Structures are given as C-alpha cells and as structure tokens.
Amino acid sequence: MKQFLYLIATDQVSGGAVSVVKMVLWVLSWIYTFLIALRRILYKIGLFKQYQLPRPVISVGNLTVGGVGKTPLVGFITQALKEKGSQPVILMRGYMAKKKPNRGQSSDEAAMQRAKLDIPVLAGAGRVENAKMFLKKNTVDVFLLDDGFQHWRLLRDLDIVAIDATNPWGNGHVLPRGILREPKKTLSRADIFVLTKINLGRKRLAEIKTDLNMVNPKALIVESIHKPVGFSDLRSGAEFQTLSALGLKICAVCGIGSPDSFTKTLAELEADIGGHFAFMDHHTYCAEDIGSIVELCQRQEIKMIVTTEKDAVKLKPFMNMVPDDIRVLALKIEISIVNGEDAFLERIYRIL
Secondary structure (H helix, E strand, C coil): CHHHHHHHHCCCCCCHHHHHHHHHHHHHHHHHHHHHHHHHHHHHCCCCCCECCCCCEEEEEECECCCCCHHHHHHHHHHHHHHCCCCEEEEECCCCCCCCHHHCCCCHHHHHHHHHHCCCEEECCCHHHHHHHHHCCCCCCEEEEECCCCCCCECCCEEEEEEECCCCCCCCCECCCCCECCCHHHHHHCCEEEEECCCCCHHHHHHHHHHHHHHCCCCEEEEEEEEEEEEEECCCCCEECCCHHHCCEEEEEECCCCHHHHHHHHHHCCCEEEEEEECCCCCCCCHHHHHHHHHHHHHHCCCEEEEEHHHHHHHHHHHHHCCCCCEEEEEEEEEEEEECHHHHHHHHHHCC
16 A cells, blocks of 8 residues: 555556545645644744754755655765764664564664764654763764754754755655655755755756755755765675676665665666565565565576665565575665765854
C-alpha cells in the first residue's frame, strides 16, 4: 500500500480508479496543509512551547520526502566544524528506532553517522530532552539538528534546507497527494539553500533558483554535487577507489528516497548493472528480500552486490545468507560544494 501511494503521489500511475484516489488524496493534502499551518501558528503564539539550548543549533532539513542528499550534507558540515576544533553533536529523530530494538542500534542512519563521522549521534523523537541530558555530562560546542526544518519545538540559529536539483518539488502538491512536507512558500524561513545533485539535474538549475529567489530572495543559494569516493566491502572491510576497475557485473540494491540517483551514479562510474532492487525509503530488510537478491544474482551470474552506506548497516546482519562467492560493497558518497562554499562555511562559522 505504501509503495502504491508513493507511485500516486509522484504521478507514476494513472487510470480511472487512480484518478478517484488522487482526488481523495488531494482533499487530504489540503487538510494536512491546514493542520501543519495551525501547528506552526500555535508555536508562534506560544501555546506550544519552544526551547532554546545553551549551545548553537544548526538545522539541516528538506522540504520533500525522499532522498535529497541531506545525510552527506550533515557529514560535510560535521567535518568542517571538526576542522575548526569544534565538538559537534548530531540530533536526529532516528528512523526504525522502535522497529528494530533487537538489533542493538537506535536507527540505521544513526549507526552509519556514528561510524563514519566519529561523533556522538543522539537518536530519538525527544531531541530536546536528548540534548539536555547529554549536556549534563559532556562538552558540546554546537548541535546539528538532522531533518529539522519541520521541527518547531527546538529553536535554531541557522536553518539550512537541502533541495534535490533532479526533483525539487515533485508534482507541487503537499502530502499525501505529492511529496512536499509543506507548501513551497514556507521556504521563506530558511537561511541557506543547498542545491544537491546539480550534476544530475543541471537542466532545471535556473528554474529552481528563480523559484527560490521569488520565495526567499535573502537566502544564500549554494550548489553541490554528490561525489562517489569509493567502496567498502561489507565482509572484509577492504576499500576500493573505483568500481570500473573491478570489471564485474553488479546488482544494485537500495532502500532510499531517490533510487534513480543511486543507479545514475553507478552508471556514471561505468558499472554494468545486471540487476536492480529499489525498496522504499527506510526499508527494513528481511530474509525474503535477501533471498530474492541472491536468487537473481545466481540466475544472472552476478558476483557483486552494490548498495548504499545507509543500506549497508541494515544488510550486514544478513551477510550469512549471501554466498561467499558474491561480494557485497557499499558505495561511499561525499558532498562537494561547487559554487558558494566560502560563503556557506562563513555562515556556519559565524554562529560559533
């Protein structure tokens, strides 16, 4: 059902019955828009309490559901802060926190960020409480509020919004008829826009900038690309710089909001994609999924599975189900700012 609703929200299916469903979702989207506007008003007039932490807070969020490249952006900011000698801490909601209590991790994203960035990552819905508790016994210079643009409870010093240049607004409708979390006009409260994946969506760049300048002419606009920097082997931990040098047909596996971007990146690396599994964002893998992936690999004589770093955390517990002659690699992605980096970093350092 979730997959079907997503296909409708992105206008990938049509037909008589689908048109009726779209109309229902359109009505629901208006109700949802009213409710989020009401919630915003209640925070502004003080009926819902907002909290100010005793340390600066940088929010990194997005306007749409799905993968816009927010995680690599948080990593970029984290590394920049660490290079300045700051001690950042990430606050995130933590998807899957309640669904996987037996895995020994609060969420797939939190586990990945901790391992990759080597900083504290506090996952949980109570981000204010998590921050306050952490401050009692630890030193913190700045908090990074992951997925924070719609999080009104915690006040922030800087609002950064990541926008996918390949699909910035979807069909223009708010959830559940579209993929917008809020109407586009709410971008007026952002301080910085980071356009991601511009190498894949360069044709729409001028149009996106025009839209942003109309909504928020004072905000800084930064352009970035997602740059593959190598691969890591889930079994051995070995790392590789290029996939093309391995010379093998691969099966691409991902459970992210923008699976097309993943396969396009692999194609740019001249990967021979012999199979592709695209699950919903934040997908919880099960033994049946792994069985299907392995079965396809064996049928197509594929000896390598390539996945994302986020999915790698969730696939690792199933490695015993993957035959030894099939390697599983995680594609390592970093963000590279190609226009506006100095101004971007200056805004971040200023709040410290």
